[in-house]
Amino acid sequence: MTPPLDDAALPSRLPRPKEELEALKRAWKPTSGLGLLKEVNNNIIGVMYIGTALLFFVISGTLALVMRTQLAVPENDVLGHSLYNQFFTVHGTGMMFLFAVPIVEAIGVFLLPSMLAARDLPFPRLSAFAFWAYLFGGLAFFCSLIFEVAPDGGWFMYPPLTSMKFSPGINADFWLLGIGFIEISAIAGAIEIIVGILRTRPPGMTLDKIPVYCWSMLVMAGMIVFAFPAVIIATALLEIERAFDWPFFIAERGGDPLLWQHLFWFFGHPEVYIIFLPAAGLVSMMVPALAQRPLVGHDWVVVALVGTGFFSFGLWVHHMFATGIPPLSLSFFSAASMAVSVPAGIQVFAWIATLGKGRLQWTVATWFLLGFLFIFVAGGLTGVMVAVIPFDWQAHDSYFVVAHLHYVLIGGMVFPVFAGLYHWWPTMKGTMLSERLGRWAFWMMFIGFNVAFFPMHVSGLMGMPRRVYTYPGDLGWNVLNMVSTVGAFVMAFGVLLVLIDMARDAFGRGRPAPENPWKAGTLEWIPNDDYATRSIPHVRSLYPLWDNPNLSREVQEGAHYLPGAPTRRRETIVTSPIEARPQYLMPMPGPHWSHFLAGLFTAAHFICLAVQLYWVSLVPGVLAIASVFWWVWGLDKGADHPPQDVGGGWRVPVYLQGSENHSWWGTAVLLLVDGTAFACLCFTYVFLWTVSPDVWPTGTDALPGLGWLFGEAALWIVAAGAMLLASRAVAHNRSWTMRGALLVGLLLMLAAAAAEPYNHIGSGLVASESAYGAIVYMLASWQVFHVVILVLMTGFTLARSFAGRLHARRRVTFDNVMLVWLYTCGQGVVSLLLVHLFPRLAV
Numbered sequence: 001m002t003p004p005l006d007d008a009a010l011p012s013r014l015p016r017p018k019e020e021l022e023a024l025k026r027a028w029k030p031t032s033g034l035g036l037l038k039e040v041n042n043n044i045i046g047v048m049y050i051g052t053a054l055l056f057f058v059i060s061g062t063l064a065l066v067m068r069t070q071l072a073v074p075e076n077d078v079l080g081h082s083l084y085n086q087f088f089t090v091h092g093t094g095m096m097f098l099f100a101v102p103i104v105e106a107i108g109v110f111l112l113p114s115m116l117a118a119r120d121l122p123f124p125r126l127s128a129f130a131f132w133a134y135l136f137g138g139l140a141f142f143c144s145l146i147f148e149v150a151p152d153g154g155w156f157m158y159p160p161l162t163s164m165k166f167s168p169g170i171n172a173d174f175w176l177l178g179i180g181f182i183e184i185s186a187i188a189g190a191i192e193i194i195v196g197i198l199r200t201r202p203p204g205m206t207l208d209k210i211p212v213y214c215w216s217m218l219v220m221a222g223m224i225v226f227a228f229p230a231v232i233i234a235t236a237l238l239e240i241e242r243a244f245d246w247p248f249f250i251a252e253r254g255g256d257p258l259l260w261q262h263l264f265w266f267f268g269h270p271e272v273y274i275i276f277l278p279a280a281g282l283v284s285m286m287v288p289a290l291a292q293r294p295l296v297g298h299d300w301v302v303v304a305l306v307g308t309g310f311f312s313f314g315l316w317v318h319h320m321f322a323t324g325i326p327p328l329s330l331s332f333f334s335a336a337s338m339a340v341s342v343p344a345g346i347q348v349f350a351w352i353a354t355l356g357k358g359r360l361q362w363t364v365a366t367w368f369l370l371g372f373l374f375i376f377v378a379g380g381l382t383g384v385m386v387a388v389i390p391f392d393w394q395a396h397d398s399y400f401v402v403a404h405l406h407y408v409l410i411g412g413m414v415f416p417v418f419a420g421l422y423h424w425w426p427t428m429k430g431t432m433l434s435e436r437l438g439r440w441a442f443w444m445m446f447i448g449f450n451v452a453f454f455p456m457h458v459s460g461l462m463g464m465p466r467r468v469y470t471y472p473g474d475l476g477w478n479v480l481n482m483v484s485t486v487g488a489f490v491m492a493f494g495v496l497l498v499l500i501d502m503a504r505d506a507f508g509r510g511r512p513a514p515e516n517p518w519k520a521g522t523l524e525w526i527p528n529d530d531y532a533t534r535s536i537p538h539v540r541s542l543y544p545l546w547d548n549p550n551l552s553r554e555v556q557e558g559a560h561y562l563p564g565a566p567t568r569r570r571e572t573i574v575t576s577p578i579e580a581r582p583q584y585l586m587p588m589p590g591p592h593w594s595h596f597l598a599g600l601f602t603a604a605h606f607i608c609l610a611v612q613l614y615w616v617s618l619v620p621g622v623l624a625i626a627s628v629f630w631w632v633w634g635l636d637k638g639a640d641h642p643p644q645d646v647g648g649g650w651r652v653p654v655y656l657q658g659s660e661n662h663s664w665w666g667t668a669v670l671l672l673v674d675g676t677a678f679a680c681l682c683f684t685y686v687f688l689w690t691v692s693p694d695v696w697p698t699g700t701d702a703l704p705g706l707g708w709l710f711g712e713a714a715l716w717i718v719a720a721g722a723m724l725l726a727s728r729a730v731a732h733n734r735s736w737t738m739r740g741a742l743l744v745g746l747l748l749m750l751a752a753a754a755a756e757p758y759n760h761i762g763s764g765l766v767a768s769e770s771a772y773g774a775i776v777y778m779l780a781s782w783q784v785f786h787v788v789i790l791v792l793m794t795g796f797t798l799a800r801s802f803a804g805r806l807h808a809r810r811r812v813t814f815d816n817v818m819l820v821w822l823y824t825c826g827q828g829v830v831s832l833l834l835v836h837l838f839p840r841l842a843v
């Protein structure tokens, strides 16, 4: 490789040839009209994504207003009992799953590439797919309210209330299938964000020069990878219990409703930080810009972010203080819950110190930030209160908790997000929102919020339980409730003002923004176009625009990296994860119908399942898979161009195989998700055994013989060996050996995956009889599911091989399949050891 740039020189020589910019523009030309559906550019998808999340916020908020109307006076009958239950469930679920998480990811999709000066994130079609799946799934979810079949078990859907016995209709299925599948889109977004931040940074942006926001997004995406599988597994188990009567949560047959709580809160607690950390990251970017000085204690803030992400996984039990947990673990989790306020405190002090040292600009964003600090600190304090166990026992399931959770969520994420909307609006299309309307909106939201939610602390302590649709008039709660309702409406008018402001801008009434209106120091303020920045800047510090006042002009003149489109198509530079050295030029997929159709059909498939049209659901299911094949068929282009000059003396290839390829990283992250899901199933097995060892077999009679264990394990191991053989065959271009090895390996895996349920059926185990049977067959089904995926992937690989698109110098597709394959074999062996050895050892 060529040496990197010496300090003074600019990466590309000026002036640039005229046709260069033309080529760049042509490659990134957006589609118009109906073509918008095909679009993948993060600038466009990001805006649609944010808009959809705001739409869902407004819908969920409207439900809250109706609930507040119902609660304004005692014995009210605006909403009946059953509808109220549906309303709070859809409100809570909508806010948490369809607004809070999606909007932070959406902001990431919009903002990250420009903060990293990348032309786009590494998997543009994946984010577009995630967006469409989310849009269609979310709309269907809200529609369930219209037909009065919305879920009504609360946003955390505790069984047994949500199991078949107590929720016989399809309401709960809407939640389980609707939300379960929308999580796919959250995970897709997380993969995109992780690989994007690690691999598409601008040259020179080493780990210590990553903007705080990117750190926060990296941590949050990492948390999604480890937290969301738990809720996906939980929803899958509950849905399977409902559909096939496999008793995971039914105590009479050895299940345990607490299993749900563990799995759910293992996700649910980190969820709060998944929402809060990106918001904190946004704050850490806005505060320095508004105060015109670097963030005080930058390194500490980063450590705090990473630390929060790490520790918040240990805390799920504090949502279960009232469930009869042993006292020693109670104290441990109580102390840990308080400790997690320390990193939040560090960040708050860093922001206050920065604001205090700088010369503050008073923008709308500043006001929202101050509102955020006030509300969030208040919510943190009540959080410490409920972390005290005796207090929690008092306040549990009262309005005190409703007040606390809204202080944290609205203070901690809604206010920063609105600050961010006003702050970064100019980067969208160069116009500004109205400072005057914005200030009105802020004050209405701030005052309305406190008027609405502060009294709930009091009504909660006076004994008002949460999730009641009405109350008698003689308990002293009347005034407090009326005040809360009035406050909620004032706040809603504040939100409405923001929407009006945004609509004004959309209809061309916005003021044109100056370049970098708040004089910020980070890369997203370099003027942007469909192709992102004209050239990719060389980064030397945390605030490049402050340290080099010429940077923006240099970039716009094309003096930095990749000033054009050398291969005449969309592409960006992939850099090394730590030092951000250019490694290769990644071609990026352009607009296409496939991912849109994949999103549409995936949503249709799950909606059909939710309304129990099982056979019909096969049609969109097959179409979704076909669309995915169509989508990925055109990727993995191989080195179809010679190495290209990207500036700074770097001449890089246009294709790299093996572990340096970005899609290999994407697959690896996906397997982390998969592994976490599998770990949750293993946890389920062991957990159910600890609560009901009596339904487990004692002695070896009831178990399949050891021969099955060794036989099946051998099949998995040999199948893995076949894959390694196939891999060597690819390296030597021995196509027929590869095809043969793949087919043999696949047959072995099919045999292994089928043998496992077969031998349990043989020994008389019935899935619906006991929790033991249920989890054993669940683990076996999990393996079958993986092999089915591998059948599809192998078929695809073979098709590529026959089409001449797979050989020694073009094997990225193959390598990704190999990862999934080897993982599946390993998982198969672990699963066998657990199922066959554990009952033998645990007598």
Ligand code: HEM
Residues within 6 Å of the ligand: 061, 064, 065, 067, 068, 088, 089, 091, 092, 093, 095, 096, 100, 153, 154, 155, 156, 402, 405, 406, 409, 410, 414, 452, 465, 466, 467, 468, 488, 491
């Ligand atoms: C726009 C202002 C909002 C108002 C007026 C509001 C009001 C309410 C009300 C009346 C309830 C039902 C309480 C009960 O009956 O137990 C509730 C529950 C809830 N809200 Fe909000 N809310 C608002 C915004 C939000 C936001 C922004 C989030 C999250 C990001 C959120 C998350 C929740 C959750 C998770 C629940 C619990 C639902 C359950 O118990 O299953 N809310 N809210």
Ligand SMILES: [Cu+2]
Residues within 6 Å of the ligand: 268, 269, 270, 272, 315, 316, 318, 319
């Ligand atoms: Cu928690």
